Amino acid sequence: MKEIQDDLTQMPENDSMSKPYVFFINGMSCSNCSGAIERVVRANNESISILSFNADFTTADPKRTTILIDEPSDTSEEARQVIWTKLRSLIEDVGFKCEDYDYMPGTIASASTTTTETQEEVNPTGFFENVLTLGQNLLTSHWFLGALGCGTGIAMLILFLTTGGLPLIAMLPLAGISTLLTLVLGARSYYEAWQKLIKTQTLTMDTLFAVSTISVLLVSIASFFVPWLPMMFEAGLLIYGFRHIGIAIEETIKEKISSARFQDRAPQKVLLYSKTGSKDIELSEVKPNDMIIISPGEIIPLDGYCEENSIIYNTIITGAILPRLFNKGEKVLAGMKVAEDAVPLKIRVSRTAKESYLARLDKGIADSLVEKAPLEIKTAQLLTYFIPTVIGLAVLSGVIIGIFFPPALAIQCAVSVLVSACPCTLGLIIPLAVKTGIHKGAEHGVQYKNAKVLQEAEQIDAVVFDLNGTLTTGIPVVKKWAVLDNTGFSPDQFLAHCAALESKSAHPVGKAIHSFAMKNSKETVVASKPNDSHHSGIFGQINNKDYTIGSGSLMRGIGVSLTEVEQIENMLGLEAGDSLVFLAREDKLIGYMVITDPLRDDAFQTVKALQEMGKEVHLCTGADEATAQRYAKALNIKNVYANAVATSLDLNDRSKPVYINELQKKGLKVAMVGDAANDAQAIAASDFGIAVLSQNSDELTQQNASAIIQNGTLLPIGSAFAISQQTVSNINQNLLLSLGYNLATVLVAGGLLLALGFTLNPGVGVLLMVMQACCILLNVWRFKEQSLPHLEGGVSPEIKASEELSSYQLMRQHTPKFSCDLEIGCCANETTEAQPNATPSLWNSLVLPEQQAPSVAQNMNPFQAPC
Known part of the structure; x- marks a missing residue:
């Protein structure tokens, strides 16, 4: 799959281009942290044009951060490292730790597996180092710190409640231990809050916890001297205890949601096959043209x-x-998987692990996350006011409650407000849903360009399809041909004239005609003054006479008898996928060819799925009206726009971009699906362009597209819209949940329960915050596992899943079989059953009457092409 860069189409050629600089940063907790870094980086790099700044909060530390910079295309790797080092120093000056330049996530230096028990006895220091490392990891884990804080805090709370008060000699050591333990549990939080405040003047979640716990400790210590102040030593322990448990739960759920790299799915060791035998080697050692063996049930690496x-x-x-x-x-x-009941599969490798489809998927996903979704930008702006607002509400709550209730309750309510509101989840909702959606799309064959288009796809009302190469296979073949009576042309002369006119054609149909004619004709002629200005054919001169090869509409345009053209069309009883190409000298027909471009196996299912989603489906093609209508009837498409050229000079031209604009003027959001260069302008003009990889795929078309679909299938088109709808729905659900939950917890913590005679312990406020994060993350996990309706119960065209035939299979059931020689582009009717490796049969239109066309040999005495 070709990589798509966000602003590729706007960049001057060979001048400058956007280059991503990737950092892995420890210590960021929300968009306020990344916003502080971004402000510092932008303020201190006037000589560098920073296009975008994006941090991925969907994973645990270190978090991937991408800075997109506009720089000269010839910038050397050494210069890039200098720029990277400068940016890293700025990031670390803000107070965050950056990993090294060559750091790769998930790459852990594994210990040698050859170490034996004897070696451990000889060198026991390795064992003690492992124990020391294990102990250090345990003591610094969020689970342990959370259990320590919550356990100690709950124990103190129970002790205070059951004893009704302790003597001073017992309270002093308890106060000292709880204060010290609270400071230890919150050490990182205090440091981060202070660093961000003095270096970037930014308030973060750490600020809320630092202010709340220090307030609790100061008030509790002051209570020894001021009896009416509350003693809340357990509150600081509970606050940080639940905080650490919340982080641990959040990271655990994130690991479930934020899928690992696609490359990690593949086995890291493969069985290399050779004539001398087979052996296991590392995946990274496999080279192109090597042969490997994949066992049943294994992922193809x-x-x-x-x-x-x-x-x-x-x-x-x-x-x-x-x-x-x-x-x-x-x-x-x-990434494909060999079926469990299949035999071991040998494949000849064409790409290394770094160039494999899985590697390209991982890179495409990382690149697509650089640009933020519009909703994410608005949420980030909202978050800049969130924490100051929470601090203001806490102060307001304390003041109001202090007027009507004892100061102890006012302080308790103010602290509860500080710790119960959670800006982190609000900043996490959109990035996590977007990343999940893009990853889900990749799993279903859809490569979104960026987060913005993922959000916009859900708004599409109408889907416009190109025909050849998009809905069809894009590999036209000559199905049959004939020379008319009384023309004076022999079969060889007819084929030679067709080959001459199509000799320089770039169109797939022209190439198929030329290849077939050259292989089957014993004569050769040369065409002069070829003119392919008309989208439906070619004009030229042979032996000083004018010849035209093209569609029926083109023949009518040059004066060929309308009756004669219609007679041939009616006699042949063309199927969906068939199109007629005529050869004429002056205004007299010489002969014709029936060209077929079979529909893709899942075209009907895809169109039906889109219609069931409530989207209008349109067919916009350069094919003539009759051919377009045959395809449309076979696919149940009501809206057809035929004879459309690729581009237009004015609004009166009949072109694909003009048709897109007409639909947009009706208030529709339009998606355009195409594959070749002639679809590039229409895709660029649409609201959501989809490029389908095919035999005729064009790089510019892919650059203008919002999403790319893999070759050989159309079902991912439906998936592109279904996943977008699920993503936006998940974002809306979680935003509503987060905003509503935060409002409710602030009101409850701020004193709403006082009317009922209750007060909220600050530790319980933190627990409410943890519950909010869990609810949001679990909803994202539900979205990740959610199926796509149009794929449920689907039938594989190659393997019958049940006795009941789908409408798609019914459509193919009565269609005659054809064997195809793709090299020469020839098809002929077969009387025997198709072989297992034969090209799938052509689709037969359900709306055409089932009747045999009159024998061409009886009516027109044609010379049938050998196959």
């Missing part, structure tokens, strides 16, 4: 080509839940 037939799950490409048959020589991609 590298891109390559099958050396034998096999049943394979290509779920990572199509999202389909059923496997299909892959034939010998067919391409497979890393």
Whole structure:
């Protein structure tokens, strides 16, 4: 898959381009932290053009942070390292720790597996070092610190409540121990709050906890001298105890939600096959043209080509839940899975691990997260006011309650307000949902360009499809041909003239005609003055006579008898996928070819899925009206716009961009689905462009697209919209939950319960905050596991899942079989059953009457093409 850069289409060629600088930063807790870093980096780099700054809060420390910089395209690696080092120093000056330049997440230096018990006895220091490291990890883990704080705090609370008060000699050591323990549990929080305050004048979540716990400690110590002040030594312990437990729970759920790299799914050791035998080697050691063996049930780790037939799950490409048959020589991609009941599969490797489909997916996901979704930007702006607002509400709550109630209750309520509100979850909602959505899309064969388009896809009302190469396979073949009577042309002369006119054609149909004619004709002629200005054919001169090859509409345009053209069209009874190409000299027909471009196997299912989603489906193609209508009827598409050129000079032209604009003027949000260069302008003009990889894929088309669909399937188009809808729905649910929950907890903590005679312990306020985070994270996990409706109960075209035929299968049931020679582009009717490796049969339109076309040999005495 071609990589898509956010602003590639706007960059001057060979001048400058956006380059990502990636950092892995420890200590960031929310967007306020990243915002502080961004302000410092931008303020101290006037000579560097920073395009965007994005931190990924969906993972545990260190958090991946990407700074996109506009720099000259010829910047050397040494210069990039200098810039990276400068940026790192600025980040660390703010108070955050940055990992080294060559740091890679998940790469842990593993100990040698060859160490024996004898070696451990000889060198026992390794054992003690491991024990020391294990103990250090335990003592610094959030689970241990949380258990220590909560356990001690609850014990003190029970002691105070059951005894009714302790003597001074007992309270002094308890006060000292609890104060010291609170400071130890919150040491990191106090440090971070102070650093961010003095270096960037930023208030963060650490500020709220630092202010609340220090207030609790000061008031509790003062209570020894001022009897009416509350003694709340247990509150500081409970606050940080629940805080650490909350972080531990959050990181655990994040690990469940934030999927590992796609590359981690592949086995890291593979079985290398050779004539002398097989051996296990590291995945990184495999080179192109090596042959490896994949066992049944295993993930295919590298891109390559099958050396034998096999049943394979290509779920990572199509999202389909059923496997299909892959034939010998067919391409497979890393991430596909060999079926459990299949035989071991040999594949010849075409790409290394660093260039595999899984590696490209991981890089594509990382790149797509650089640009923030519009809603995420607005939420980040809201968060800048969140913490000052919470501090203001805490002070206001304390003052108001202090007027009507004892000061002890006022202080307790103010502290509870500080610790119960949670800005971190509000800043986490959108990045986590977006990352989950983009990752889910990759699992279903959709590569979103960025977070912005993921959010926008849900708003699409109409989906416009290109025809050839998008809804069809894009590999046209000659199905049949004939020379008309009384033309004076022999079969060889007819084919030679077709080959001459199409000799320089770049169109797939022209290439198929030229290849077929050259292989089957014994004569050659040369065409002069070829003119391909018309989108439906080519004009040229052969032996000083004008010839035209093209569609029926083009023939009518040059004066060919309308009756003659219609007679041939009606006689042939063309199927969906068939199109007629005529050859004419002056205004007289010489012969014709039936070209077929079969519909993709899942075209009907995809169109139906989009219609069930409530989206209008349109067909916009350069094909003639009759051909377009045949395809449209087969796919149940009501809106057809035929004879559309790729681009337009004015609004009166019949073109794809003009049609897109007409739909947009009606108030529709329009998606355009295409594959080739002639779709690039239409995709750019649409609100959401989808590029389908095919034989005719164009890089510029992919650059203009909002999403890319893998070759060979259309089902991911439906997945692109379904995943977007699920993502936006999850964001809305969690935003509503977070805002409502924060408002409720602030009101409750701020004294609402006083009307009922209750007060809220600050520790309970922290527990409420932890519960909020858990609810939001669990809802994201639900979204991750949520199925896509249009894929539920799907039927694999290659492997029948049940006795009941789908409408798609019914459509193909009565269609005649064809065997195809893709090299020459030839098809002929077969009377025998299709072989297992034969090209799938053509689709037969349900709306056309089931009748045999009159024999061409009887009516027109054609010379049938050999196949």
